[in-house]
Amino acid sequence: MRNGLTRRKLLQFTGAGVAGATLFGGGAPWVRRAGAQGARTLTIALAADAVTLDPFNTNDNLSLTVERCVYDGLVGFTPDYKVRPELAASWESSKDAKTFTFHLRPNVKFHDGTPLNAAAVKLNFDRARDPANRLIRLSLVSMISSIDVVNETTVRFTLKDPFGAMLFNFAHPATRIISPAAIAKGEDYIARNMVGSGPFRFVSWTPGQQIVLERNPDYWQSVSRADRLIIKPVVEDASRVAMLLAGDAHFIYPIPGVQVDAVSKASGVTVQKRWSIYANWVAMNCQHAPFQDVRVRQAMNYAIDKSVIVNVVERGYARPLDAPDTPGVAGYSPVQAGGWPYDVAKAKALLSEAGFAKGFETTLWSGNQTDQLRLGEALQQMLAKVGVTLRLDPMEAGTLSAVRFKPFADNQSQMNLAGWSPSTGDADWALRPLLATQSWPPALFNIAFYKNPQVDAAFAAGLATADQAKRNKIYADVTKVIWNDAPWIFLHNGQNLAGVRNGASGVWIMADNTCDFREADLGAA
Amino acid sequence: MIPILLGVSLGAFVFLHAIPGDPARMLAGPDATLEDVRAVRSRLGLDRPLLVQYALFIRNAVAGDFGRSYRSGAPVREVLGQHVGPTLELSIAAIGLAVVTGMGVGTLQAVRRNSLPDYASTVFSVAGISTPAFFLGLLLIYVFSVDIHWFPSGGMSGLRSLVLPAVTLAAASAAVIARFTRSSLLEVLGEDFVRTARAKGVPGRRVLMRHSLRNALIPVVTLIGLEFGFLLGGAIVVETVFTWPGLGWLLIQSIGFRDYPVLTAEILLFSLQFLAINLVVDVLYAALDPRVVYA
Numbered sequence: 103m104r105n106g107l108t109r110r111k112l113l114q115f116t117g118a119g120v121a122g123a124t125l126f127g128g129g130a131p132w133v134r135r136a137g138a139q140g141a142r143t144l145t146i147a148l149a150a151d152a153v154t155l156d157p158f159n160t161n162d163n164l165s166l167t168v169e170r171c172v173y174d175g176l177v178g179f180t181p182d183y184k185v186r187p188e189l190a191a192s193w194e195s196s197k198d199a200k201t202f203t204f205h206l207r208p209n210v211k212f213h214d215g216t217p218l219n220a221a222a223v224k225l226n227f228d229r230a231r232d233p234a235n236r237l238i239r240l241s242l243v244s245m246i247s248s249i250d251v252v253n254e255t256t257v258r259f260t261l262k263d264p265f266g267a268m269l270f271n272f273a274h275p276a277t278r279i280i281s282p283a284a285i286a287k288g289e290d291y292i293a294r295n296m297v298g299s300g301p302f303r304f305v306s307w308t309p310g311q312q313i314v315l316e317r318n319p320d321y322w323q324s325v326s327r328a329d330r331l332i333i334k335p336v337v338e339d340a341s342r343v344a345m346l347l348a349g350d351a352h353f354i355y356p357i358p359g360v361q362v363d364a365v366s367k368a369s370g371v372t373v374q375k376r377w378s379i380y381a382n383w384v385a386m387n388c389q390h391a392p393f394q395d396v397r398v399r400q401a402m403n404y405a406i407d408k409s410v411i412v413n414v415v416e417r418g419y420a421r422p423l424d425a426p427d428t429p430g431v432a433g434y435s436p437v438q439a440g441g442w443p444y445d446v447a448k449a450k451a452l453l454s455e456a457g458f459a460k461g462f463e464t465t466l467w468s469g470n471q472t473d474q475l476r477l478g479e480a481l482q483q484m485l486a487k488v489g490v491t492l493r494l495d496p497m498e499a500g501t502l503s504a505v506r507f508k509p510f511a512d513n514q515s516q517m518n519l520a521g522w523s524p525s526t527g528d529a530d531w532a533l534r535p536l537l538a539t540q541s542w543p544p545a546l547f548n549i550a551f552y553k554n555p556q557v558d559a560a561f562a563a564g565l566a567t568a569d570q571a572k573r574n575k576i577y578a579d580v581t582k583v584i585w586n587d588a589p590w591i592f593l594h595n596g597q598n599l600a601g602v603r604n605g606a607s608g609v610w611i612m613a614d615n616t617c618d619f620r621e622a623d624l625g626a627a
Numbered sequence: 628m629i630p631i632l633l634g635v636s637l638g639a640f641v642f643l644h645a646i647p648g649d650p651a652r653m654l655a656g657p658d659a660t661l662e663d664v665r666a667v668r669s670r671l672g673l674d675r676p677l678l679v680q681y682a683l684f685i686r687n688a689v690a691g692d693f694g695r696s697y698r699s700g701a702p703v704r705e706v707l708g709q710h711v712g713p714t715l716e717l718s719i720a721a722i723g724l725a726v727v728t729g730m731g732v733g734t735l736q737a738v739r740r741n742s743l744p745d746y747a748s749t750v751f752s753v754a755g756i757s758t759p760a761f762f763l764g765l766l767l768i769y770v771f772s773v774d775i776h777w778f779p780s781g782g783m784s785g786l787r788s789l790v791l792p793a794v795t796l797a798a799a800s801a802a803v804i805a806r807f808t809r810s811s812l813l814e815v816l817g818e819d820f821v822r823t824a825r826a827k828g829v830p831g832r833r834v835l836m837r838h839s840l841r842n843a844l845i846p847v848v849t850l851i852g853l854e855f856g857f858l859l860g861g862a863i864v865v866e867t868v869f870t871w872p873g874l875g876w877l878l879i880q881s882i883g884f885r886d887y888p889v890l891t892a893e894i895l896l897f898s899l900q901f902l903a904i905n906l907v908v909d910v911l912y913a914a915l916d917p918r919v920v921y922a
Contacts, residue, residue, distance in 0.1 A: 153698060153699050153700075154699070154700060161654065161655060161656040161659075233666065236666040236667065236670040238654070238655055238656075238659070238663055238667055239663070240662055240666045241660040241662045241663045244662060309699075309701070309709065310709060310872070337872075338870045341779075498883070499648075499653070499883055500646070500648025500653055500882070500883065501646075501647045501648055503648060503649070503652055503653060503657070504647035504648045504649060504652075505647065507649075507652060522657075524658075525658060531658075535658060545660070545661050546658075546660060546661075547657060547658065
């Protein structure tokens, strides 16, 4: 809290600074005018640089964004986060969700001319699932027990156990197919270079400055695309916005909430607002008093006015959670329209029933970013109205992760302001890591220490079949149980905000906070 | 020098590992399974005993290899190399500014002791010493970039973007140098040899520049050396406020990721800078004071 004032000041200053930075942006030497560099060059400014270019060893959204342009997967996600065919024109799964067979498009070649066939696919997944290779995304593929090359264009995956969500793992932005010739050049090579089969080819990466890609004229799907993509890391929010306004960038992400108004008022640019699949919530430690009592947990939900959080704290770019997961997740269905109702009287009644008529004191762990502090303060004020004294304990990311992931016996957590974005876009990964008994820290992120055998059984059932209709039903039922058990205060789901220069198309901010430029194009401005 | 660096490396190693936070967990991300985290831990060599890790670090460091950044996988030398330039540029600009204004103001104060300019500049230097850099930085951003649009509010884009961070960084140093110059010069001005010089008719300017100031400079040079050392390492706050991509900024980024190799190398680099500056200062003594001779 000590730094709260200054951080906020800083943000306000930079926010107001957009106008100033804009003036300089126009004359700044740091970028050439977008489009000045050739036929159709699209310039993109993002908040950070890529960390690596090896998809299976990637954990950050920026790297995944760049990799998505150059690499194809067997399947991928549409900009709306629905699974779509990429290298595999079709696929089928066995009833028991243990065998997945993909039929590849014929005659596809990698950018280096290497043929893309079933053997190449097998080689990629064998590399990724070998624990000796110690790749960050091991768990996406570690359930595979064998991979068979049926013929040149057919590849079959057999799993150790049924895993009904496997298709979503294949669509995950990290499960991309790299040219075997590039893999042969070693880890260092593929961490710095990309040889894929996607709509854009890798040209160069100057760390800290730019990544350059060019259109792949041989791509199997012929859609009009820009000739060149230049992706620049522009760390400072105000500079990024200034680049967009000055015409030095066609797409920027993110735009912080405080600067959206400035951008939406400017001419020649539009704000792209798209729903994320990030669910914000407060986990309550279900194994310790006072949150052992479900009435207390429900009372906490009644005590929070979600409309204030949505409209004031989140400036309107959010909506209340109406389920433990969010719209856009495969298998989501709403539990309570409009979210958990705001009812102070009911909250108080439930608290006195539970023996806390006089309220209690508790501590909220959170990150120390400005938005987290704002949210924490709002919760503190609302809970005060039902007699609950909330101590705020904001922590630096590394410390926070260390205390949160302590095993149950040593874990001191009471309340945790947190959230989750399921990178596979599927209900299993949206719920199981957060609410299964097996997911208690340090295994995964069940920081509420929620435990319900009925819920555990449902999660297992959801993985035992790949039949999406059946899975939808299972998750619709289990989310109702979770909602009533209220292991969390269900808060909100927000929008991702990007800026687009008129004339640019096919540039999307996606629900998982990565971007999709696979069909990026530039018309007349 | 070698024992000092060895001690620093041990201290850095111990303290960095004592900070809560697991680099493997940070790198693998919040949605990583234990399996993923173990894979990363083994990739980074963090699954080995601490003593072995330290021994390996020292062995490689002696050969000039500081390992690879946990975050990017790039060699640490390469990572530091990208950030040394901006910090040097900023520190040199700041120390230049601080020395010129600090010594100028200090001399003026000493010569015009107890006059209005003396009092006025005393107020300014006390304010300079006591204003924290982050506050001054924000104030300057507010006035000069938000209000009157003279300079960019952050980032590194040409000379104009250097002005605000350099002024912010120089302010405190300039104030300290001014105070030191003033008191040191006052002391010298009261010495017998100055009176003698004046008595034998040496012109006032010459008395000041040749006889007094040169004598008064010895403690000031020590101070400037120390200040420069602080600027090189202590630009953390200013670099963060102005998103200046230097070593201080890198330090903050690396702490966030618990990037031990980058952090250890940075701490060693900062110590080395201090040692080097102290050496330069010692040599400067000899230039200023003929009595000091290094055999």
